Amino acid sequence: MAERGVDVVVVGAGIVGLGIAWTAAQSGRTVAFVDPKPATGATYAAAGMLAPVSELHYQEEDLLELTLASAALYPAFVESLGVRPAEAGYRSTRTITVGADAADRRSLADLREVQRGHGLAVEPLTIREARAMEPLLSPQLSSAFNIERDHQVDPRRLAARLQSAIDGASSRNRWTHDHAIRQSAVGLRHERPADAASRVTGVILADGSTVAAGEVVVANGLAAGQLGGLPDWLALPLRPVYGDIIRLRVPGHLRPLLTATIRGLVRGVPVYLVPRDDGTVVLGATQREHGSAAVSAGGVHQLLRDAQVLVPAVAELELIEVTARARPGTPDNAPLLGRVADGPGQPASDIPGLIIATGFFRHGVLLTPIAAQHCLHLLDGTADGRWARFRPDRFSRPMASEPPFSRTPQSSPHTPKESARD
Template sequence: MAEAIHADVAVIGGGVIGLGIAHEARRLGRSVALIDPAPATGATFAAAGMLAPVSELHYQEEDLLGLMLESSKLWPSFAGGLRQAVEATGYRTTPTLAVGADAADRRALADLRTVQLAAGLGVEPLSVRTAREREPLLSPQISCAFEIPADHQVDPRKLAGCLMAGLAAHSPGADTWVGGARDGFAVADSAHGLLWDGRRVAGVELGSGKSVLAGETVVANGLGAPALAGLPEGLELPVRPVYGDILRLRVPAHLRPLLTATVRGMVRGVPVYIVPRDDGTVVIGATQREDGLSATSNAVSAGGVYQLLRDAQVLVPAVAELELLEATARARPGTPDNAPLLGRVAEPDGYLAGLIVATGFFRHGVLLTPVAARIVGELLTGSPDSRWSIFRPDRFSASRGQPWPMEVPTGAHQ
């Protein structure tokens, strides 16, 4: 066999989910090989970082709501558990304001609040006057405002940097980093497919021909997951690319702070958000399209940029005076039910040993990072929480074994 690298856990994918899982594996004392040719340059690079379980509630996604709320509760300890100060991640617990532009938007937000209240979520109405006292640059023409205390934010780029720095801080003798040639770690490489030893997954074959041999392999490479060679027969991972355009702008000194809280708005029925950062910039997003425009180039949609700037100015007219720094588009991995593919793969007589799947996080990847890391950590230690088996990765695979047992086969968490 070609040159091999040995680790307790191989994590395929260096987005925020993969980085969070690698961080948790290190916290549990496992050695880790993180496999990604360019960590944190995909959807993580574009994400706004809203931690918004309440705002992100959608019809018929009640199971996903439970996962989002659980992860939201984990965020303070997750951010506090990094080597850097919490402030280094851009984690902020200021509440979110939801605002509507016109009467139709007011009715739509009122209907959404009814659903949110029915789910036991806290959403407090504010008068327009009170909202503008808090955020003076809001348009006086907005039709309504609600405060959402539970919805917060983090800066995904800073978060990814903190996670990578923490992983790199461990001795190269104890860990191997495959990808992102930083701090003397191995050169970047890609995952070609899974390696097998009998009926268990034994590691990863790399694009270079080298191998990573591991007791556990975690597939966390988003849209790349279905293309891995050697996936279990009959396992379907139905992820599709959902593209989003997102803007970053600098606020001139005389307008700072443009906002102190995240503003999520509805403008003529179309959602838009403005997220303030501590460095004097704001993030405006995000479109959602499945047109394939960015399939090979991450191309930004001109119409998307126009729509975002137009709608953001309806809510905060001073947006017109900001400096446009960056327009970015990335694909997010969507699933048929918008929920992640997360857990072990079932066999007729138990679990497939050595393999964990963590993909399909769609628009919730940053929010769900702590709970995904926790769930994978519990699987690594043989103590899974049965609440999350509803997100099993083989739930769309008609030919895979059922039922879904909670026992882990001997050797599956070495």
């Protein structure tokens, strides 16, 4: 171990990378993260809804087990930071979903059947009942549902607390290394430099220097695929899904505008309002696969228009920030999370020293605790076989006639082996 700089180096210090680094540090490992600007990507934009129930989408039902598991971990994850939940921006207030017109009402009712089919509690409300909970909701809504277990966290605060917690671990454990390396990583260092299947022994930084590490976790979102030293055969099919998001300040006479998170469908288009303790409200979010990374005038217009349909007083708020960021999307909207095989054929072992954790799409904040826990279990060699279906090499390896993302991975021919390897 003398040759190594740290036990674990995490490439990318968004919310997921920071969560992984913190959880690894708690396990007694020495840790560093590498990021020129921590927590300024999708983490900076994200609303932070912890909403496995209302986030359930039709073609993403295989994600539900993962999102529910992560939501269940959140209270303990926040508690591990040693601050009050409010200091990490964690709020266990409810979510109310609402529809604007008759078609939106039917869509939400259909979705509720799917939610109930998975045993999730979604309570119908009359508009009067919804407005008793949230008086500033529009009286013109077509439908409303109460979802008690969908909560929220402020990703900017949580990221700041995670960085502080890692700083604290560094002090407590008298780390002598720089654990917050403000550079880009350009490649992986391998035991046998020309062999991408050989053990990963660290990362190469933009300035040409190296951080030696027992394990490297690649958690730098959309940039993961550009990292040098990944196997040629490995496809990390990440695509940017751009979104605009708005921060509003509620003037004193309208506070609190809301206590619950409001998620609406307005003529089929989703929009949400997430109230923060500091008197601001997050209004999001558009989704576009094409176009530019800049804030879209049409997107901002649509968000402000639709938010006013749900909560007319939004017109009276102060607009304090408009941000656009890219979410790292994948073909099945599920993350690329786990170890990587050392070759495209079967059977294969995993490349030692390498874990990938990216592609969290809309779910990065929600999935941070489970990603951190799963990475820790991978480091410990005790990984939960259920999450093998999210392996990052699932789009690259021969799968016979199976689609990459199986609805019933437990019964697929390769799963037992993959589980065993995890």
